[in-house]
Amino acid sequence: MQINEIQDRIIEEMSARDDLTDKYKYIIDMAKELAMSDEPLRSEENLIKGCQSSVWIKVECKDDKIFLRGDSDSLVTKGMIALLIRIFNNQPAEQILQADLYFIQKAGLSAHLSPSRADGLAAIINHIKTSVKDTMHA
Numbered sequence: 001m002q003i004n005e006i007q008d009r010i011i012e013e014m015s016a017r018d019d020l021t022d023k024y025k026y027i028i029d030m031a032k033e034l035a036m037s038d039e040p041l042r043s044e045e046n047l048i049k050g051c052q053s054s055v056w057i058k059v060e061c062k063d064d065k066i067f068l069r070g071d072s073d074s075l076v077t078k079g080m081i082a083l084l085i086r087i088f089n090n091q092p093a094e095q096i097l098q099a100d101l102y103f104i105q106k107a108g109l110s111a112h113l114s115p116s117r118a119d120g121l122a123a124i125i126n127h128i129k130t131s132v133k134d135t136m137h138a
Contacts, residue, residue, distance in 0.1 A: 003095055006087045007103040014107035023108065027079030034070070034082040041071050050123035052116045053077045057124065059131035065090050066132055070124075080121055084128065093132045101125060 001009075017023045046056040053074035060067045068088055070081035087103070088096050104110050104121070113121065 003087055003091055003099045007101070007106075010083060010086070010103045011107045014103075014109070020112055023112075024076065027083070028075045029079070030082040030086075031072075031075045031078035034078060034085070036069075036071070041069055048123055048127045051077070051120035053120065055081065055120070055124060057081070057127055057131070059128060059135060061093065061132075061135040064092060066093050066096055066135070068128065076117070077120065077124075081124065084124065088128065093136050096132050097129055 014023055014026060017026055041056050041058055042054075043056070046058045048055045048057055051072075053072050055070070055072045055077060057068060057070045060069075066088060067090065068085045070078070070085055072078040072081055083103070084101075087099075087101070104113075110118065
C-alpha cells in the first residue's frame, strides 16, 4: 500500500470517531499495539532531541525499503509514532522523503495538539526524514 493510501485509511478511521476523546483513545490504542523487538531501542543513539517526552526512533534500510521502530514514555506520542511507522514502514526511501504528511491536518489532529506536542511531532518527522536520507548515502 502506498503512503497516501495509508494516510487516507487513517483519516477514515479517525473520522469514524465522534469526538476528540475517541480520537485520542484511537491514538492510545495504536500505542498499545506498537510492537517492541528484542533489540534494545531506548538508547542515547536513538533518542530524539526536541521532544517534550522521551522519544526513541530507529531507522533501518533493507532491500531498498525503510523500516522504523519507535517508542516513547508518553502514550499519545507513542501512538503518533505508531501511526508514522504504519505510514512509512516498508516504503522506498525516496517516497518517504517526498511524502506530504497530510493525515495530521485532515484527521483533525493538528487543531488539538499543544504547541509543544506539535513541535515534538515535527521533530520526530524531521528526524525520520533526515535518518532516511542518511541511510541512502551510507
